[in-house]
Amino acid sequence: MNVRNCRKCGKLFNHIAGMPICPACKEKLEEKFQDVKKYVREHPQADIKEVAEECEVEVGQIQQWIREERLEFTSDSPVKLPCENCGEMIRSGRFCEKCKNNITKNLSSVIEKPKPVRQEPKKVQETGSKMRFLDR
Numbered sequence: 001m002n003v004r005n006c007r008k009c010g011k012l013f014n015h016i017a018g019m020p021i022c023p024a025c026k027e028k029l030e031e032k033f034q035d036v037k038k039y040v041r042e043h044p045q046a047d048i049k050e051v052a053e054e055c056e057v058e059v060g061q062i063q064q065w066i067r068e069e070r071l072e073f074t075s076d077s078p079v080k081l082p083c084e085n086c087g088e089m090i091r092s093g094r095f096c097e098k099c100k101n102n103i104t105k106n107l108s109s110v111i112e113k114p115k116p117v118r119q120e121p122k123k124v125q126e127t128g129s130k131m132r133f134l135d136r
C-alpha cells in the first residue's frame, strides 16, 4: 500500500498506479477529459492553448493525455508535441514513427536473447481504462 497526497486537492489516499490523484479528483478529471475530447472533435483547428482555456484544463494535462494516446488530433490540427527522443513534432504518443520503430527493434533484440524474458501481464489497468474511451 502506498499512501500519497493527491496532487490536486492534497488529500491522502492509497496510490495504486498512474498519476498521484485521489479517486474523487480522478473522476473530475475524467469528466474534463470528455469535455476536451468533445471540444477537439468539434474544433479540429483549435490549438492546445485554446483547448486548455475553453475547457479550463492545464496545457500540461492535455499534453499528458496526448502522450497517453488518449487524445487524438486530425492531421490538419495545429496541436503537436515533440518526440521525446529526437524532438520531431508528432500528433500523439511519446515518440515519432522512426523512434518507435527503433525502440521496437531494440525491444525484440532483448527478447531474442537465449534466456527467455518472463513477460508479466503488467499495465492491465491502463489497457482497461483505454478501452473505455474507444467510443469516439
Ligand SMILES: [Zn+2]
Pocket: 006, 007, 008, 009, 010, 011, 021, 022, 023, 024, 025, 026
Ligand atoms: Zn484529490
Ligand SMILES: [Zn+2]
Pocket: 083, 084, 085, 086, 087, 088, 095, 096, 097, 098, 099, 100
Ligand atoms: Zn523521434
